Amino acid sequence: MSASKQSVFRVAILLIVVLAFAAARLVLHNRPNFPPMHSAAMNPPAAEEATSGSATAEAAAINPATAPAPAPALTIPATQSNSPTSKHTPPTTKTVAAPDDTVKAVGSKSAPVEMEIFSDYQCPTCGAFYEQTLKPLISDYVASGKVYLVHRDFPLPMHKYSYEAARWINAAARIGRFPEVEQALYDNQSSWSADGNIGKFVATALSPEDFKRVARMMEACPQDNAGVTPANFAQAGQSAHACPFDASIEKDKSLGNTVPVSGTPTFRFYYKGKTYGPMSGFVSWPIMKQFLDQVLSQ
Numbered sequence: 001m002s003a004s005k006q007s008v009f010r011v012a013i014l015l016i017v018v019l020a021f022a023a024a025r026l027v028l029h030n031r032p033n034f035p036p037m038h039s040a041a042m043n044p045p046a047a048e049e050a051t052s053g054s055a056t057a058e059a060a061a062i063n064p065a066t067a068p069a070p071a072p073a074l075t076i077p078a079t080q081s082n083s084p085t086s087k088h089t090p091p092t093t094k095t096v097a098a099p100d101d102t103v104k105a106v107g108s109k110s111a112p113v114e115m116e117i118f119s120d121y122q123c124p125t126c127g128a129f130y131e132q133t134l135k136p137l138i139s140d141y142v143a144s145g146k147v148y149l150v151h152r153d154f155p156l157p158m159h160k161y162s163y164e165a166a167r168w169i170n171a172a173a174r175i176g177r178f179p180e181v182e183q184a185l186y187d188n189q190s191s192w193s194a195d196g197n198i199g200k201f202v203a204t205a206l207s208p209e210d211f212k213r214v215a216r217m218m219e220a221c222p223q224d225n226a227g228v229t230p231a232n233f234a235q236a237g238q239s240a241h242a243c244p245f246d247a248s249i250e251k252d253k254s255l256g257n258t259v260p261v262s263g264t265p266t267f268r269f270y271y272k273g274k275t276y277g278p279m280s281g282f283v284s285w286p287i288m289k290q291f292l293d294q295v296l297s298q
Helices: 003-029 055-061 124-142 162-174 178-187 189-195 198-205 208-218 231-236 246-257 285-296
Strands: 113-119 147-153 266-271 274-280
Touching: 113 124, 113 285, 124 147, 124 178, 124 285, 147 162, 147 246, 162 178, 162 198, 162 208, 162 246, 178 189, 178 198, 189 198, 198 208, 266 285
Parallel strands: 113 147
Antiparallel strands: 113 266, 266 274
């Protein structure tokens, strides 16, 4: 190839490169600008109804973003007394039981969060909830002054000794030993549920002197082989010979009916004038802790 032809070839190649570069810049300059994709577009909405045993369902059931105050209505089928659900509607204002001398609570009243729980001491789900979730809650968030845990009695008719257990709890609360006896009953739930010998395990949680005081109060609460049926109280109010703790138990049940409680455990939270819940069923400690951290950060 002659020198002149080589020179023309180089110029042509250079011209092609320049035109290609100019065309690429023109395309980039005229490209439409799409808005950034928000995270909400990539995240599906939380499930409206939780499924038992699912970590995702637990999070949906106890997420403060999905359970604002007021949150949605408690809907639990009557046949699923211990079944968890996340559909609920709490009252917009806190409802407080009438005061009495029976304090069934753990922690400081000045804690920023109050957790109110309605439970049945013979309910297996309540037992699992206490052992796996409430114990670490008490040793961590209650002990550090973040949560005030309030117990409400809600014995279910299907459990033969649940009302009797509530009586022992109230008797212990009268002398300031509620936490110790609550732990003893849950720790040994399967044992006393078989034969109704609740006093045996209450005795292990108290000093001999304190147990005598509690047992003396319980003498006014006779129990037959069929378990407890506070018929006199239910039919005609508290009679002169009724167990002195039945009034407190029935008061808690009446409060629970306004929630409404249809299964145990049922619980709700109060924080800065807002109500979260009610929520029902088992929730693991990691999910509960995550929920409390989110509430406390608001």
